[in-house]
Amino acid sequence: MGKGKLQKFAEMRTLSNVYECPARDIEEKDFRRLPLLKQEQFAGKWHTVFGNSNPIVLELGCGKGEYTVGLARRYPEKNFIGVDIKGARMWTGAKQANEQGINNAAFLRTNIEMITQFFCEDEVSEIWLTFSDPQMKKPTKRLTHSGFLDRYRLILREDGLIHLKTDSRFLYTYTLELLRANSIVPLVATDDLYGILSACSNETSAGSRQLPDLDIRTYYEQMWLDRGLTIKYLRFSLPRGKALIEPDVEIEPDEYRSYGREKK
Numbered sequence: 001m002g003k004g005k006l007q008k009f010a011e012m013r014t015l016s017n018v019y020e021c022p023a024r025d026i027e028e029k030d031f032r033r034l035p036l037l038k039q040e041q042f043a044g045k046w047h048t049v050f051g052n053s054n055p056i057v058l059e060l061g062c063g064k065g066e067y068t069v070g071l072a073r074r075y076p077e078k079n080f081i082g083v084d085i086k087g088a089r090m091w092t093g094a095k096q097a098n099e100q101g102i103n104n105a106a107f108l109r110t111n112i113e114m115i116t117q118f119f120c121e122d123e124v125s126e127i128w129l130t131f132s133d134p135q136m137k138k139p140t141k142r143l144t145h146s147g148f149l150d151r152y153r154l155i156l157r158e159d160g161l162i163h164l165k166t167d168s169r170f171l172y173t174y175t176l177e178l179l180r181a182n183s184i185v186p187l188v189a190t191d192d193l194y195g196i197l198s199a200c201s202n203e204t205s206a207g208s209r210q211l212p213d214l215d216i217r218t219y220y221e222q223m224w225l226d227r228g229l230t231i232k233y234l235r236f237s238l239p240r241g242k243a244l245i246e247p248d249v250e251i252e253p254d255e256y257r258s259y260g261r262e263k264k
Contacts, residue, residue: 008091012109018094019049020087020109021118043120049106050079055125058083060112061132061143063218065093065105070216071128072097072105078125082107083115112143119155126161127152131220134171136253139246144175146244153238164234165193165214167224170254172232177247179236188235195230227256 012018021042047053055078059068062082072080084090087109097105108118135141142148144164152162166172172191179186190196193214214233221231238244 005088008088012087012091012094015094015098017098017103017106018090018109019106042118043116044123046079046081046119046123050104052079054079054104056081056119056123057126057128058115058119058124059128059130060084060115061129062093062107063089063131063220065090065097065107066218067128067130067216068105068107069093069097069102071213072102073100074213076104079104079106081105083110083112085109085111112148113151116151116154121154122157124152124155124160125157126163127156128163128165130163130165130218131167131224132164132171134166134168134174134254136170142171142174144171144178146178146246149178149238149244153240156238158240159237161187162234162236162238164232165221166232167221167229168254169232170251172234173251174247175234177249177251178244179234181247182239182242182244184236184239186234186236188233191230191232193231193233194225229256 012020046056057071057078057080059065059071059080059082062068062084063086065082065084068080068082071078082090082093082105084107090107090109093105094107096102097107110118129143132143133141139145140147149162153160156162164172164175169191176186176189197214217225225231
């Protein structure tokens with residue numbers, strides 16, 4: 001591990017808005033960083049962290065935390081939690097929120113597979129998936145796989161929303177097909193987000209009211225935009241009870257993801 005990463009990990013442990021509990025720590029019963037909370041007190045107790053009962057919004061696979069911080073800045077009446085296992089990346093958003101006094105933003109470093117251990121039923125209002133790895137060769141690792149969606153609906157309110165913002169046509173198409181296979185009609189679906197936002201630039205238009213908060217750009221989003229790629233967006237809710245099934249379709253891979261980052 002590089003010296004820079006070690007320094008960031010060390011600083012993460014000093015930030016009051018960061019909570020760490022990776023899978024290996026749960027297995028070893030070694031909770032190195034759980035200020036205010038013990039592991040068994042996480043689910044249903046986030047109001048203790050924020051000091052209020054405002055709605056909770058998650059950014060899963062938050063990376064540098066741009067959406068977590070950006071949304072928290074816009075909506076002080078909501079609480080936002082960025083979740084990721086990559087602590088060196090998360091440090092960027094956690095440090096920014098801490099330095100700017102954005103008290104409704106927190107960060108949880110853990111494995112997303114374990115998300116139901118940290119939130120209870122109906123505790124979460126919305127989930128954002130921003131530029132997740134499409135995991136073209138590992139279906140069960142996709143953050144919109146039915147196994148993950150089953151986890152999400154255990155913690156989401158009945159009217160809770162899931163937002164997927166992605167450069168990946170593969171992940172966008174896969175998720176659309178999964179929704180179709182389960183008779184779920186997306187609330188919003190577009191394969192050219194900024195084309196629609198441009199057309200809806202008039203603030204009084206119905207389109208602009210339907211697509212709020214989508215102008216926040218992450219590090220990875222800007223990288224893909226610089227390559228000339230379009231950004232895709234899905235918003236949907238999940239039904240309760242009915243078992244989710246996987247789509248039985250062949251989806252063309254994203255060829256550009258095999259390029260070196262310096263290539264177009």
